[in-house]
Amino acid sequence: MIKARHHILQTTPEQCDLLKQVQQEAAGCWNAIVAEAKAHYDAGGGWISKNDLQKRLKGRFDLHSQTVQGLVDRFCGNRRTAAENRRMGLDKNYPWREKRFVTVPFKQMAIRCSASGTVQLTLKAGIRFDTGFPFSDGIHTCEIMWRHGRYVLSCTAEYQPAEPAEQGLRAGIDIGEIHPVAVCAENGAGLVVSGRQIRSAKQQRNKSLGTFAKRLSRCKKGSRRWKKLRRAKARLRAKTDRQVRDLLHHATRKAIDWCREQGVSELVIGNPAGVEKNTRKAKRLNRKARQKVSQMETGRIKQYLSYKAEEAGIQTCLVVERGTSRDCPVCGSQNRARGRLFVCAACGFSAHRDGKAGFMMLWKKHPQIPLPQLRIEHRQAYPKYRKRLSPACVDGPDVAPSSLAIPGPLLGEHIAA
Structure with missing residues (x-):
């Protein structure tokens, strides 16, 4: 069983600049992959193979070779998925957009265990980055993503599920x-x-989106006020999605x-x-x-x-x-x-x-x-508020107040008070 775990990276400003440069270099590699595949197809060669793409990109970018292979694998997977969707009648495009930043993949050869027992990634030749995430032998791949104003490490690893019970x-x-x-x-x-709590978060989001729609209708499209409201709207959606998840x-x-x-x-x-x-x-x-x-x-x-x-x-x-x-x-x-x-x-x-x-x-x-x-x-789902009765509740943080067992005399004294 393969599961993905996310870990928020605690980075210094220098490390943030380094990761940003790696993301930009990976974006250049992705754009080159899209351009090479399109040129090969327009020349009448059909779909370019994964091996040919890797040969054309070899040594052109200041990235680990496993990162380049990971980007090629991602492109081929997206291309295959788009073809399957088009065969089912869905209006889907093949990868075509040029990007400024992309999520950086790392395969097993670029993943090491540091001296402190954490995951260490090879960004490029001679430069390694310690993530602070505990290392395990079952790690398959890693990715460095930019999510909600911070860098996040995503690790996929093999987990052994429990044996299914025969009788139960x-x-x-x-x-x-x-x-x-x-x-x-x-x-x-x-x-x-x-x-x-989930319903409450969605209701608050719906009311706020209505307010944003009303304010945006009064703004000129492309203005500074319009852009500011659009960014605030996106932050609201992202925050609510995280809460609901x-x-x-x-x-x-x-x-x-x-x-x-x-x-x-x-x-x-x-x-x-x-x-x-x-x-x-x-x-x-x-x-x-x-x-x-x-x-x-x-x-x-x-x-x-x-x-x-x-x-x-x-x-x-x-x-x-x-x-x-x-x-x-x-x-x-x-x-x-x-x-x-x-x-x-x-x-x-x-x-x-x-x-x-x-x-x-x-x-x-x-x-x-x-x-x-x-x-x-x-x-x-997550106990946020909990009523206190006299004496203090000892049933646990997530037991509803209506299910608390209160002795008769104490209950009578509480009602009389």
Whole structure:
């Protein structure tokens, strides 16, 4: 299993200037690759091969030879992907744009272990850069990127996943907008991870983007004010994306850790793909609800759950989630759920809406499992605020206040006070 890890580089001004020069030199190499490939194709030679490109670029740039090979590999990969997309009818272009800066790749021959046990990269002949990132034997490639005003090291390495359990509990996961992850096992135990912080960040971003759009409409395109607002808008988008990505990582990690504690060996994940389509035409949702559904991070959540489960030795599969929120698991009648509590009008069955949907996902693949008594636990993706009761809470930082066990006398004294 190959994973990428990012490490923020602590660089001095001199090191920043050196890395900037290397990025500019790599950009010149990339532009030469694009020019050589285009000239070879226009001359009637078709696609130039990887070996011919490397021969034409040999010794022309002040870079490590493995960096030049990495840039050639990147170009060939982009060219192959563009060709596959064009064959599928997508309007995609081959690499053509000239660049001033590019991400600098490093292959295994340019990666060393320093005397202090950190990753050391060979930028060019006689010049090495100590990243401060711990070295491991399984590192495949490294890249130095410029992200959000700072240099970041990206390392891909081989990680050995845990051995899959032969026998264990089976569980289902429902992906939602308010609660990004709701998992329920076949024994009735469940976990719902709140995503209201994610919703809050997106709402703040949407309001700010509306303000930016209003101000930009009053500016002349290309003016200094227009450029300043555009830069501020890009910073806002980048900040919100980082916040949402971090919260989704926390939410999926809590779900997978809970599954590991419960001894889950198989996860059935509901696939909500297409839930945002035709909502206006079919008049299924109002304007605000359509915005929330269209901004759901369903693909990212599925990706995070899949690789975290594989790392923990848990098998995963996808099922269609249609009907899991409306159908009653007892009588099968359909009910329009209001709020977070599902109540069946026909038989009176009641349970947490998302926890019940997680169990219904499991039923999609294993319909023979009997319906247990659902016991749903709530946690926050990242506990930011937490109420304090008397005495101080000792249950842990991510336990919801509603689930705290308070003795009767203490509870009465607290209410009387």
